[in-house]
Amino acid sequence: MNALLGQAWRCPRSAVLVTRRFRVKSTKPPKKAAARGGSNALQSFNELPADEQLRRRLNDRERVQRRTTPSEPALRQRYGEFYDLAKHRLNHLLREMGRWDPEHREYRAFGLHTQEDYIQEISLFKDALKKSFNLASALNMTARNDNPLFWNLRAAFIRGDMQELTKELRYALQTFLMRKKFSKSTAELHLTVADLRFPYEWFPATRQLQRTIHLHVGPTNSGKTYNALKALENAKSGIYAGPLRLLAHEIFTRFIAKGKPCALITGEEQRIPENADMFFRSCTVEMTPLNWKVDVAVIDEIQMIADEHRGWAWTQAVLGCQAKELHLCGEERVVDLIQELCARLGDKCIVHRYQRLNPLLPMEEAVGTDFKNLQKGDAVISFSRVNLHALKAGIEGATGRKCAIVYGSLPPETRAAQAALFNDPNNEYDFLVASDAIGMGLNLEIKRVVFESAFKFDGSTQRPLTIPEVKQIGGRAGRYRTANDAVCSGNEGEASVTSAQSKWGAPGFVTAMDEQDLEHIKKHLLKDAKPITAAGIMPPSHIIERFASLFPPDIPLAFVLSRLREMARLSSSFNICSFGDVLEISNVLKEFNLSIYDRSVLLTAPVSLREQAQKDVLRAFAWSIANLSGGHLLEIPEIDLEVLEVDPSALTALARKDHLVRLEGLHKAVTLYLWLSYRYRGVFISQQLAFHVKSLVEEKITNCLEAADFDAERQQKRREILRRQAQSHTKKEEKLLGEVVEDAPVAESGPGLWEAEGHEDPLYREKKEVNAALPVRVRRIAASPTGAVSQE
Incomplete structure (x- = not known):
């Protein structure tokens, strides 16, 4: 169950006891199956009327199908476990939102003006949550059109584990609270504004x-x-x-x-x-x-x-x-x-x-952990910046030859110099370590691409490389002509004398460091990726502004955006892009008095919110925009400029890692400052100073990374851990709740429409009906002065 639900959640004690109780083996001997009648039974069956024979055959077929699908009981058990998890996260969400209070801005915005309203609506939502899981468990109703709440929760958990599940629960609760706040004409106006088909x-x-x-x-x-x-x-x-x-x-x-x-x-x-x-x-x-x-x-x-x-x-x-x-x-x-x-x-x-100018072939054997097996012109691909520098140190130590390095956050001039060193055949730079940035069209004269791992971290979890990624990155082997050649020659019409083809006279090759990864790479190189059927879109600021104007002013922008995503009508050629980071940014900004336009600008900012420090930096920048002041780089204490004064040589190995994290955080903050300085020139006025700080930070980060050492055994264990994590994530879509989640147009299924099932008027209208429906413990709490909702 831990593999199913993730290590972040432990099953409640009561559920564990129930599971153990049902796992106790019986000491009684098994009963012998009753012998079926032979020819007499067959004769009695043939004497039955034709319609009765057909009914029995259909029943027998159904029983056989049930016996031959052993996953059905396990599926119900998973539904139960997932329901426990959903209840646990809902209770966590309610604690996070806080107790009901007359001054609670969010509760007021969603129409919870009294403590009784709060208790009633939360209890009704819990009933709706239970009903949706009962539909999935008892009737196997899991499709988006049949059971939208269950479908959305399942898709969110598969997409982003506990964090996404909690976000989806918050949105589902807010949607439930808003179900009776708009007239039919207003709901139709929402649909009109959310029409993104053209x-x-x-x-x-x-x-x-x-x-x-x-x-x-x-x-x-x-x-x-x-x-x-x-x-x-x-x-x-x-x-x-x-x-x-x-x-x-x-x-x-x-x-x-x-x-x-x-x-x-x-x-x-x-x-x-x-x-x-x-x-x-x-x-x-x-x-x-x-x-x-x-x-x-x-x-x-x-x-x-x-x-x-x-x-x-x-x-x-x-x-x-x-x-x-x-x-x-x-x-x-x-x-x-x-x-x-x-x-x-x-x-x-x-x-x-166009056809490829030279062939691309997977190799039959992996390179292994001995870097002496590398050949001149090899590029080792990894997806971690720290790991790239460790690989560089390991390759140079094992081979005695120089190794160039290229990754996305390198300054352009540094990357160009590193690429030129690798492309020049007349020096000692025989190898290259690079990130997947080389798969995006960067031109390097690579003879063979070596994947250090066939898995990468995509921002939320470890996952296997996709077919397009393998082909894009692996396809950099055997490059025909580099941009360096174009710059040096200045004539595109001339044949490239320094092309990869003429230098090696052989196709490009692709391999990996481990045999298991090589099998994954070879399979993907031989497959064709699925055709692209839809283009991604994001609602522009004028649509967001108009849609937000149809809601009460205190409604959080995160809910407005989620509602817009849910109600959006799309043609078959377009999909709405992920709102994950957008919703998180909007939650960070909700405390500031910003216009919808300013919020829309910040929603597209290059912000990484995985660290709390970056959220604090974003809040500081939002405060400066709201007040049109305080944007000088030295006036913002949340920007950790003190880290530049630290001498890394005096730090321990563990402290150097923390120091590197601080430097990377400062780099992200300064990058965001520069991004905003082009959009709010009158507020963020220290652009030149920010460029100077950015160059200092990049130099210090490079020095820290170059001090990384290489441990072959540790790297091997790391790759095994990444492989297990990625395989576990891949299996979650199959193991979690059974079948693969089906696709359905967002606009055609609830809770996209206000009048859809589950959005009708409250089930209880009188106070006595509400009290009769609530659990005993909730009724006691309702009568108490504090009024906290039961967490059971």
Whole structure:
């Protein structure tokens, strides 16, 4: 059961006793099965009327089906265990929300004006929760349309364990409290505002253009981005939009080297040419300028349009970019979706397909833990920054050769220097350790990709690498031409003499350090990823503002956003992106007097809320925005600038780890400060100082990471632990509550509609009916002065 529900929750003592009681083996000998009649029984059956024979056959078939599905009792047991968990988290949530109080802002906002209202509504919600689990257990009603509360709770737990389950319970409770607060006409108005079926209408200026969309698709190392960039270079004005800051910097460097004026625009940095009226723009996809008419725009890694967190940025760029020619580069699986979108937009779509320039082959054997098995031109891929530096130290110690390092948060200049060292065949940098950032189009001359692990942490749990991830990262082996070649040669028409193909004369190879991981990698390389059927969207600020205006002013924005997500009507070509971090940010901001516009800006900020310190930093920034003051970097005590004065050489090994955590927290805070300084220039006025602090922090982080040592046995144990965690998470969808959760359109199922089942008028209207329905302990508490709700 621990494997099922996670280590964070322990079964209540009463449930444990009940389970043990039913597990006691009987000492009585088993009863012998009664002998069935032979020919006489068959004869009596044949003498029965035809309809009675059919009824008995159907009953017998049903009994056989029940006997051949042994998972049904186990399924009911899991439903019971999950119900215990849901009750436990609900009680925890109620304690977190606090006792009822006449001045409690949230309770007042949801219409709980008296203690009796509070007790009644909480008890009714507990009844509704129990009813939903009874429907699942007794009648196997688990579909979203049949049992929406159960379906949402199950999906939340599978998606994000205890944390997501608690969030979904909070939203379900708030929805239940709001079920009778709106008239039918108001509910219809909610549905009208939440109609997101036509997101292309959000960009009327772009709809007036007749665009030509060139879709470049193919595997890695096939030349698709190369051809798209040729079109961009030949244009008079244009935009490049990529998924990574490092990739935007690479294209920016490439254009500058060719003598073309270019601006670099990312969330935390903007470099604008001083003496040029017309210039190209290289940016991260979230920063794509939508109000600037250009000849050509290139949007890279278009398959990320389906990403559950960032997909909205690609959709926004495709729908809103005002370019005569729009070049999209990505995987084959996105073709049908882009063609469908072009048909809706009235744009012309031309598909260019490419084949890989050299083959990509998985190896039969893993590299193992001995780094002496590595070959010149190998890139070892890991998904932890600390682990990357440990691997670097281990490789250099074992081989006596230098190892370059590349990962996402490296400064662009440092990454470019490291890539150049690795790409140069005339030095001692034979190896590279890199994060999955190289899978997003970064050009490196890699002969063989070695996966240190086939699992990664996605922000909430460890999970196996997906098919697209394996192909994207592994496909970097045997690169045909690097951006460094392009910068040095300055002529795209020349054949690349330093290409990976001419240097090694062999295909790219993919392997892993462990045999178990290699099997996973090989299977994924041979499979095709599923086609992308829907693009991600996020409601823009004007829709959020209008939707929020239909609710009482004290209603938390988190509930408004959750309600908008639940009520949203979508076409088959669009999905709403994940609201996970958005809801958490909105909860942090609820205490400040901010406009909906300011809240919408902060909802898209690069905030990591896993640490309490980052929440405090966000609150400090929100206070400065609300008061339009106090935005000087040195005036914000929540920014841990004191860590810069610490000498790491005087710290113990354990203290150095804590020191590194503090440095990374400061780096996140300064990055957020820079992001806000471009949006609230009059408030956050220390931009130059922030850039200086950021460079100091990055230097100190690099020094700390370079001091990491490598322990082969410890690394092997770490990989085994990650593998077990990822496999446990994968099995949870199958083990937890049985079948795989089915997909259903959000707009077609409750609790999306106010008048849906469970949202009708209260079951009890008179006070005596309420008291009669409440448990005895709750009635006693209702009569007490404190009025806390029973936690049973």
